[in-house]
Amino acid sequence: MADAVIEIVGLNELPVIVELYNRIFRPIKDISAFRRRYQGRHNILQMVARLQDQPVGFFLGFELKPDTFFAWYYGVLPEYRRLGIGQQLLEAVHAWARQQEYEYVRFECQNAHRSLMHLALNFQYDIVGIRWDSGLGDNLIIFEKTLSSEP
Secondary structure: OOOOEEEEOOHHHHHHHHHHHHHHOOOOOOHHHHHHHHOOOOOOEEEEEEEOOEEEEEEEEEEEEOOEEEEEEEEEOHHHOOOOHHHHHHHHHHHHHHHOOOOEEEEEEEOOOHHHHHHHHHOOOEEEEEEEEOOOOEEEEEEEEEHHHOO
16 A cells, blocks of 8 residues: 555645646546635535655545535546555545544445445445436436444
8 A cells, every 4th residue: 555645735735636636537627617616615625645745646525514524526646546545535534524523424426436436335335325417417326424433
């Protein structure tokens, strides 16, 4: 397992996160799309995973409702996958959410992102629903974890 440094970063690091996002996901987004999504959101959390000072992964999330934290995006550059960086990001998010006294962490995942689905199931997430995303033209699987269920 890689020993990534996971750090909470401020909004000034959003350009780094957007660059990582655009290297991982399609369609690409500009920084304004992220800023719009943040409008009116509470407890925005941004994390960057670094290996040897190089950003290789990120996390974005915010409060969905008072007891639930929403994991909006997890991403690890393809050349750094299967090194445990996604797991380290997930663990860091869970620790932070517990400190903030959230009871649940929730995220949505496309069926094509099998590695994230496997990671979620390994971390005791439950599948709690499915919803249609007209922008993607695909169903999203909704995962949720009760934080008190993690050892």
